[in-house]
Every structure is written in C-alpha cells, then in structure tokens.
Amino acid sequence: MQNSELNKSLLNKSRFSLHCMEIPGEITQRLQEWNQGDQTALDRLLPLVENELRMLADGLLRGHKYPEHDLGITAFINETVVRLMEGPQLEWQNRAQFFGVAAHIMRKILIDHARAQLSNKLGRSSEDKRLEEVKDLTDVGAATKAIELLALDEALNRLAKFDARKSAIVDLRYFGGLTIGEIAEVFEMSHSTVEREWRFARAWLKRELVERPGELDISRSTEQSEVGVSVTHETERKLADAWSNRELVATLMTEQWAGLKLLVRLRSTSAITMSQLVSNVEMDAEIVRSLLLRLAELGMLEKQGDIFSLTKRGDILLDNFERAIGNSFE
Amino acid sequence: MSFDERIEEIISVSEAMKLNVLIWGPGKTASEQYAKRQKIRQKIKDVFVNADVRFSEDLMNTIPGGSDGLTLPEQELLHLAACDICFVLDVSKGAGEEIAHFVNSGFGHKLVILTHEKYKDAPSFPVALRKYGNQLFFNDQEYERCYLVERIVSRVRFLAVGKLGHLFM
Numbered sequence: 001m002q003n004s005e006l007n008k009s010l011l012n013k014s015r016f017s018l019h020c021m022e023i024p025g026e027i028t029q030r031l032q033e034w035n036q037g038d039q040t041a042l043d044r045l046l047p048l049v050e051n052e053l054r055m056l057a058d059g060l061l062r063g064h065k066y067p068e069h070d071l072g073i074t075a076f077i078n079e080t081v082v083r084l085m086e087g088p089q090l091e092w093q094n095r096a097q098f099f100g101v102a103a104h105i106m107r108k109i110l111i112d113h114a115r116a117q118l119s120n121k122l123g124r125s126s127e128d129k130r131l132e133e134v135k136d137l138t139d140v141g142a143a144t145k146a147i148e149l150l151a152l153d154e155a156l157n158r159l160a161k162f163d164a165r166k167s168a169i170v171d172l173r174y175f176g177g178l179t180i181g182e183i184a185e186v187f188e189m190s191h192s193t194v195e196r197e198w199r200f201a202r203a204w205l206k207r208e209l210v211e212r213p214g215e216l217d218i219s220r221s222t223e224q225s226e227v228g229v230s231v232t233h234e235t236e237r238k239l240a241d242a243w244s245n246r247e248l249v250a251t252l253m254t255e256q257w258a259g260l261k262l263l264v265r266l267r268s269t270s271a272i273t274m275s276q277l278v279s280n281v282e283m284d285a286e287i288v289r290s291l292l293l294r295l296a297e298l299g300m301l302e303k304q305g306d307i308f309s310l311t312k313r314g315d316i317l318l319d320n321f322e323r324a325i326g327n328s329f330e
Numbered sequence: 331m332s333f334d335e336r337i338e339e340i341i342s343v344s345e346a347m348k349l350n351v352l353i354w355g356p357g358k359t360a361s362e363q364y365a366k367r368q369k370i371r372q373k374i375k376d377v378f379v380n381a382d383v384r385f386s387e388d389l390m391n392t393i394p395g396g397s398d399g400l401t402l403p404e405q406e407l408l409h410l411a412a413c414d415i416c417f418v419l420d421v422s423k424g425a426g427e428e429i430a431h432f433v434n435s436g437f438g439h440k441l442v443i444l445t446h447e448k449y450k451d452a453p454s455f456p457v458a459l460r461k462y463g464n465q466l467f468f469n470d471q472e473y474e475r476c477y478l479v480e481r482i483v484s485r486v487r488f489l490a491v492g493k494l495g496h497l498f499m
Contacts, residue, residue, distance in 0.1 A: 151461075231434055231458045238439040243462035245497040249488045257337045264333065317495045324494040325339040327331065 031092035046081065049095075053077050053102055059178065060106050080105050096187040103171035107153065114149045155208040159201060161293070163286070166201040173198055200286070207250075248298045248317075251291060258283055259291050260321075263300060263314055264329045271309040344490035349381040351486065352409055354429065355419030357387060363421050366473070370417065373479045374486055381486070384409075403431070410437045414498070415489055417482055420445040420454075430454050442485055444468060444478065 027048050033041035057076045083105045092098060160167035165187070172178045172186065184194045231239070252259040258281075265281055266272060274292060278285045292308055295301045300314035310318075322328050353370055356363040371383045389409050390402070400408075410416055410432060418429055420443050432438060433456060443455060443465040450467055459465040468478050492498045 231438065231456045234436070235434050235438045236458050238436075239458055239462040239464060242439040242464075242498070245492050246463065246485075246488045248497065249492045249495070253488075253491065257333075260337070261333055317497075320496045321340060321494055325336065325343055327336060327339060329333065329336050 027095040027098065031094070031098055035092050042085070049098065049102075050077070052099060053080065056099070056103055056106060056172070056178070060103075060110065076106070076109065079109055083109070094188070099186050100165075100168035100171065104168065107156070107171055111150060111153045151209060152205070155205055158208065159204055163201075166197050166204070169194060169197050170201050170205065204290070207254075244298065248300065251294045251298060254291060255283070255287055258287060259295060262288065262291055262295065263310060263318055266301065266308060266310045267315065267318055268330060271307045273306045274308065275306075277308070340491065340494060344487065344494055345378055346380055347378065347490045347493060349378055349415070349486065349490060350413040351378075351381050351383040352386060352413045352416040353383065353419070354386050354406075354416060356421060360421075363419060366478075367419055370419075370479055370482055373483055377483055378486060378490065407432065407435055407437075410435065410440060413440060414493075415442060415486065416440050417485075418443045420449070430456075433459065439464065442466065442482075444482070446470075446473070 027045065030041045030045035030048065034045060054073065054077060057073050057080070061073060061076060080102055084102065087105070156167050156170055159170070169183055169187075172183050173180070178186070180191060180194050180198065183189075183198075184191045187194065252263070261281060261283075262277065265277065269276075269280075272280070274289060275285075277292070278288050281288065292301060292303075295314070296303045296308070300311060300317065302309050302311050318329065351374055353367050355367045358364050367385060371385070374381055374383045386406055386409060390405060406429075418441060420429075429441070429443075432441060438459070439462075441459070441464055443459060445455075445465055445467050447467045447469050455465050466481065468481075472478050489498055
C-alpha cells in the first residue's frame, strides 16, 4: 500500500473506529494472521489498535517537551504504521510486543525529527559557527533539547542491549505516557513487576544521564560542539578521558562497591561465565549483568561468548588500589 | 580481612588524600552565593581532611615568583593549572562567559561548572562540557538543600578514588 493510500485508509478508519472494542486476544490473532501473510489482517488490526496508538502518540508528542515538532498526531500515527509495515518482518506474538514496537518506532521518528532539526539549525556549513553568529537564544535552546532527546535515545539503546523489556517499558511510560496499570495490561504482567522494572529503568537512566552524563556518539561530537562556544580536539579528548575515568570509578562504587568486588572475583578465577559469577558473589543477577557489561565497555573486562575475564588494564587497576592501601584484596 | 574492610581502607585513604580544590563564584558582595561557596568549602574539608580548598580571590597575588604584571585571568589560569579540580558556581547570567575562555586552556577538563537550570539554554559553555559531565545543572530546591553540596562531594570522591587507582594523574 502506498503511503498516501494508507493515510487515507487510516483517516477513514479513524472516523468509524473510535469506539471499537477489542475482543480479548483479537489483536494477537490479527497479528498472527498478518504473520502468515494475510494482508487483510492488517486492515482488521488497525481499528483495534488505533486508540492505543493515538494515546501513545499523544503522550509522546506532549510529553517529551521538545517544543518544535510540527508533526500532527494523525501524520505521526500514519508514519508509525508505515514504518511498522516497511520495517523488518517481525514474528508477531502478542499485543504487548506490538505496542512495544510501536512505541519504539514512535521514539525513532521523533529522534529522526530532532536530528534533522538540529542539523538544520546548525547548518551544513557551520564548522566555523561561533557564539556571535547564534543570534537567537531559542535556536540554542531547541538544539539543546534535541541533544537531550538524542542522549536519552542513546541511553535507552544501551539499556535495551541488556534488558529490552525495561527499555520498552520506558518507551511506553515516559514517551507514551501510559500508566503502570496500562503497561501491566499491555505486557500481561503484574502491576508490581512493572513498577519494579520501571523503578530500575528510571534509576539506570538517571545514572546514565545525570550522574554519568551523555555518552553520545563521538562521531557527532563536533556537531554538538558547534552549539555555542566550541572546544578543540585536544580539550575534547581530555574531557572524554576524564569522563571515562569517572565513569569507571562510579561503576566500581555502584551498589556498595559491587563493581570492584566483581573485578576482584574475576581476577581470582581468571575466566568465568555470568551465571557462575552470579552464584559466586550472591548479588542480584541484573546488577551483576549490568556491571559486567559496563566494566567490559570500560576496558576492564573482556567478554568472549559467555565468558568474562579480567584485562591487563583491570589487573593494573586492582594492583594500584592494593598498593595504595598496602593490602591485598584476597 | 574481609572485602568490606578493604573498601573501608580505600575510603579512608582517599579521604586523607592531599587534594587541591578551587571554588570559583560570586564574591562577598553576593552574600547568599558567597555563603554557599563557604558551605561547599567546609563540606569538602569535613570529608577530605587534607584537601586544600581555596577561593580564587584568596589566591590573588600569591603566585610563587611574584604576580606582578599578571592579569587576573592569567593568575586564575595558573591556579587552574595547579589544582586537581575547580568548581564554578555559575549563578548569574553572563558569569559563564567570563570563564568560558578557560575551557580550551588545556585544563578545561578540571572545571566543573554548576549552572542554575534557568540558564540551561544560554550558550556560554560548549556542549562538550555538558556531554562529558563538566557542566551540571541544579534547581532552586537543590541549591537550597544539601543536594548540590552532596553532588560536589561525590565528585571529589570520584576524583580521590580514581587517583588511588592512578586513573587521574
């Protein structure tokens, strides 16, 4: 179906389907029919999901506080559906997966939009742009907000790497504005489980964005630096090194120094799987998983398949601590 | 000894470390902000007992070999070069521009700029500072309560522990 035809189709449907009620399991059934190649299943699916998509879209457009979007809600939903159709063929399983994917796509649309606006504001030939050329503070404000959105997107992508469901919960809760109860319904989980996962995801994101701020893609760093005063490559390198070192210390100190404890344990075992380590250190499995991946990103650990081992850098760091306190950890 | 006891040792040694900390910001004429600087200084000294925590104005004309002929920014640059970390209380519009030129001085990574969130969109500082956590924002509530001071102490702790591991030389 062409985009324009799809838009018309959605607009027409929206007039008639506002009060369309879903029979339990119907969305899942339509998704499975769509899986099997029945394109008419999509026509039957859209009215069933439209209200929820609209609610998600509304929450997203109002909630993300990015002031300059010019996306109308219907166009936004249509774009979401187009991307759903044109994206990689997924093995649809249930409504939770569908709304999770939809919220994710909506976030991506906004991110693309923010990126495009940032690029327009800075201009393609803005390498020498200086403070005095930024005449309107709102330009900088909007660009800054776009950068915040991009930073959040990247933090969520990192979260998704080790826990896709928590990332999807943030998509629905923060971007989509769904309540805990609504998310529990979408994921067919208990209220308390969603609440616990939301709390964890929020704490994780807070740490990423506030206490360990913006790990934006370094390839875009020059573009960001062009907002306001710029920095030299040497300054940026020193800032990045200092940030990376602070990040490492913060990781070591997380959860009563659990990060350091894991390094010490890894040194004594030379190589170990995550599950062995979890039973070995008596820590929450999610915390161990998160810390191990972080320590690997920071060059302290090496991950080969399921096996983790200490790197030379990690070994030297432990030696340095031991020398400083005049005692061995073991 | 247990792992927890080793951690206690790391904490003790890091809190006894000799650190040079600068706190830049409004002077005595801005009594409330000056009081905040004093509170920050006191809190750092309470935790890090051997830290030398100075205000920029305390160090004027104290450059070894003489400060004659050195402008105020030149003296401040030398202070920045000598310190381990420099907190800047950026609480008024335009104040940032006075120190923004230190960012590319070779010591910009030592600056931690604490900016009121109402100036969040002002372009005084490069986004790179924010990106790497060298510009932090606070609101009125955080300023009035201990939260801001705690963040500063936490930042000094990261530095001290990192120095133990030879991460910050």
